[in-house]
Amino acid sequence: MELLCCEVDTIRRAHVDRNLLTERVLRTMLKAEETCGPSTSYFKCVQREILPYMRKIVATWMLEVCEEQKCEEEVFPLAMNYLDRFLSVEPLKKNRLQLLGATCMFLASKMKETIPLTAEKLCIYTDNSIRPEELLIMELLILNKLKWDMASVTPHDFIEHFLYKMPLTDDTKQIIRKHAQTFVALCATDVKFISNPPSMIAAGSVAAAIQGLNLGNTDGDFSSQHLTLFLAQVIKCDPDCLRACQEQIELLLESSLRQASQPINSSSDTKSVIDETDLSCTPTDVRDVNI
Numbered sequence: 001m002e003l004l005c006c007e008v009d010t011i012r013r014a015h016v017d018r019n020l021l022t023e024r025v026l027r028t029m030l031k032a033e034e035t036c037g038p039s040t041s042y043f044k045c046v047q048r049e050i051l052p053y054m055r056k057i058v059a060t061w062m063l064e065v066c067e068e069q070k071c072e073e074e075v076f077p078l079a080m081n082y083l084d085r086f087l088s089v090e091p092l093k094k095n096r097l098q099l100l101g102a103t104c105m106f107l108a109s110k111m112k113e114t115i116p117l118t119a120e121k122l123c124i125y126t127d128n129s130i131r132p133e134e135l136l137i138m139e140l141l142i143l144n145k146l147k148w149d150m151a152s153v154t155p156h157d158f159i160e161h162f163l164y165k166m167p168l169t170d171d172t173k174q175i176i177r178k179h180a181q182t183f184v185a186l187c188a189t190d191v192k193f194i195s196n197p198p199s200m201i202a203a204g205s206v207a208a209a210i211q212g213l214n215l216g217n218t219d220g221d222f223s224s225q226h227l228t229l230f231l232a233q234v235i236k237c238d239p240d241c242l243r244a245c246q247e248q249i250e251l252l253l254e255s256s257l258r259q260a261s262q263p264i265n266s267s268s269d270t271k272s273v274i275d276e277t278d279l280s281c282t283p284t285d286v287r288d289v290n291i
Contacts, residue, residue, distance in 0.1 A: 021164045033197050036152040038084035040195040049094040052191045058101040059189040065125050072112045073181045077154045079108035080188040090145050099130045103138040155184045158202035179209035203231040204245035
């Protein structure tokens with residue numbers, strides 16, 4: 001008997017089930033997104049210590065953890081959905097925000113991953129500032145506050161519906177999908193997009209991806225105007241609202257690229273940033289962790 005060592009893909013994926021891309025499923029998702037979203041005013045009405053910039057810090061940390069662990073693309077937006085919904089109903093101390101973020105990733109990975117993240121590994125990413133026992137207790141609290149409704153609709157669910165309706169090659173769809181998923185992750189880190197439903201974020205991300213890749217033309221089906229009207233018709237929203245969402249996404253991308261191209265070089269600059277955000281008082285003392 002001969003043993004052969006063959007390289008195979010680490011992630012095995014099933015073929016797309018076209019029965020999940022029908023109009024009936026899309027209508028159900030559009031109806032479901034109305035009930036699975038967070039409150040847009042929880043910073044003013046519910047939270048006394050948590051501020052928008054703290055959410056930005058913990059969201060960036062969560063995204064880095066998901067990327068480091070090569071999680072499925074749906075894990076991070078779903079985890080942020082849990083985090084925002086929890087903060088919409090339950091006041092939280094700022095020194096427990098990182099615990100909440102880690103637990104939301106723990107729950108989201110259970111929903112979307114074949115092999116979910118472990119409590120022990122997530123605690124390592126917090127520099128062992130929390131214990132696995134604390135994470136498991138927080139898990140039960142989140143499940144209770146969210147009434148065990150964990151199958152939330154995210155922008156990723158709508159992206160496939162848009163691509164399925166577009167007359168494009170599979171390779172082109174894959175490129176658009178990857179870019180749109182990046183935009184969705186960026187939107188999840190920014191508090192301004194909490195008020196936008198997942199369908200609009202998905203449509204804006206797909207439109208921004210197509211325009212950014214220069215796949216549109218001036219008078220064809222994928223021109224900026226025709227594409228906006230097409231996507232707005234699919235999700236039954238106002239084209240002007242969708243166009244505004246797309247512009248917000250493009251501005252967010254420009255801002256992120258600008259920040260990435262301006263690294264902090266001097267120790268004085270580092271100190272000023274630390275003083276400005278008061279990291280010692282925030283719930284996240286984020287450090288690079290290599291496992």
